[in-house]
Amino acid sequence: MSSPGSTGVGLGAAVYVILIIVAIVVKVSIVVYVCHKRGQTESNNNVCPDSQFLTLTMDRFLNDMEREKPIRFTSQQLRIATDNFTNLLGSGGFGAVYKGIFSNGTMVAVKVLYGTSDKRIEEQFMAEVGTIGRVHHFNLVRLYGFCFERNLRALVYEYMKNGSLDRFLFGEDKKLGFQQLQDIAVGTAKGIAYLHEECQQRIIHYDIKPGNILLDANFFPKVADFGLAKLCNRDNTHVTMTGGRGTPGYAAPELWMPYPITHKCDVYSFGMLLFEIIGKRRNLDRNLPESQEWFPVWVWKKVETGSVAELMTVCGVEDKDRDTGERMMKTALWCIQHRPESRPSMSIAVKMLQGAMEIPAPPNPFAAFWLESQAPKKNNSTATTWTDTSCDSSMVAGSAVVCASATPVMRKYGIEMASSASASASGS
Ligand SMILES: Nc1ncnc2c1ncn2[C@@H]1O[C@H](COP(=O)(O)OP(=O)(O)OP(=O)(O)O)[C@@H](O)[C@H]1O
């Protein structure tokens, strides 16, 4: 028989046990609930709708861009970035250029190249892109990457807000002041000098002209389309009568004559560009009086007869800018010399423009055309040759990038597939 005291103790113990059980049940319920919630969130994250996946991928692309590797994009990625190629910025001899935007807000210009892709030239294409994709200079447009698929061959560039220089020289919008134009001339010259003199492999542009000088939001100039000549066959707008390279009006004589071609053909084209910058007009303008139709010849005649002041007035150069204006004209006349070896190197042209050296009186650049049939050439007319600077002063950095699906060429040029870029970044 149990005593009343022992009954009370038994009851207390039972209540105590029940309380413990209730506490355990509540705790377990909370843990189960939290685990369930966490599981839900994680599984939501694992469900990767296309847009989220692309955001992630694009972010990784851009990280890779910062690490200065050319990226291989898929056509689908470029289609999304350009909204199915809707916003056309312009088109030229190589293809059509579309505005695009990546999901993180980075703007790009996608140049869709004419012609169909050929599997055989894929490696060559990547080798070239790998080279030009690694050339970095403040005055050169950045190439972020490319696409090489059966239905789409495209190059992806940094977007330049103010478009090409021709708009500001020949269009309605002639708002650029003389100082800005001078800065654009110097910046352009520095970009070309870098291609010629500081790249591991000298790069000849072949198509320097206002349409290939792009302006960023601050009107800083960047040379576009370098290296393209090697990637593409040009269409008719670029082919001269003899099937040479360059654009008529800017192309050096040796490009359409059977003479050896060197980087000096870019110096010639730069000279022609310089005339157009000074005159804010096309070099050939048939609407003007005959004496002024061909601007470089008109400039030469004024310089030859000591009428530079008149020339400056016509070009709207103010008194305070006359020295600079004269320097630009003399530099242009040197750059378009008929004989390539009489033209300065681009780094000398930079010095001339900046006033860092005395510019000798330029000889008649048209003597070869004018005098050939009439009189013997003056001996001193093309006697000057310029000491060229060396081309191997700096190497374009190349880091070994190993990615599973890369071909040897891709590895050599550090090209990474967009998909493997994201895979390696996510550690999968
Ligand atoms: N990176 C860029 N950012 C912004 N606009 C661009 C860019 N690249 C090209 N464009 C625009 O697209 C237009 C066409 O360029 P494209 O290079 O195709 O032709 P082009 O320069 O006139 O001739 P070429 O074929 O000789 O280069 C340019 O005039 C420019 O307005």
Ligand SMILES: [Mg+2]
């Ligand atoms: Mg161009």
